[in-house]
Amino acid sequence: EPEVTQTPSHQVTQMGQEVILRCVPISNHLYFYWYRQILGQKVEFLVSFYNNEISEKSEIFDDQFSVERPDGSNFTLKIRSTKLEDSAMYFCASSEPPDGNQPQHFGDGTRLSIL
């Protein structure tokens, strides 16, 4: 069964540094998402992306964050100047058109640790 793949599985970064988290969505999906889960807390929506632009973003997704689909297969989340509170699991998801009947398929996540 097709999978969403994320790399790296664990990223350790110094506070203030830039980090890029990478995702390869399922090949025929056109809708992409990033979520995060701070340890012990709920999974939270960050951003959705379709047709090379952001379709919705949460209040968490401030100017430090950006997303990009640099080529036909990758979908990236960049955090420009990381803060301690950015430490979390970051999940990428993809789906077919969200008509209410299409589940979002999630990757295994990238654990981001900010020191």
Added chain:
Amino acid sequence: KQEVTQIPAALSVPEGENLVLNCSFTDSAIYNLQWFRQDPGKGLTSLLLIQSSQREQTSGRLNASLDKSSGRSTLYIAASQPGDSATYLCAVFHLYSSASKIIFGSGTRLSIRP
């Protein structure tokens, strides 16, 4: 603003028992509701998706129900096995927000004792 609540936060039962996990949501205007499984340190595996027009969905030993009017869903697991131990997340796909995000509950951590 949609809020999704799951009770209990943790549950431990002996192997073989049937069990029910509960989910409630505050705004009934949803597109669908999904139940996910999350193993420690892993991603989210979609178990069942119930469309807003449906009352229940079944997959193997799992049965999920949806009562939109009361804002409730249940996940029934029959004949539980140790391999069912995981965190189970309920999530709603909200109708009046942009149809592109899921709102998650905080999960029920299930432990099946051999």
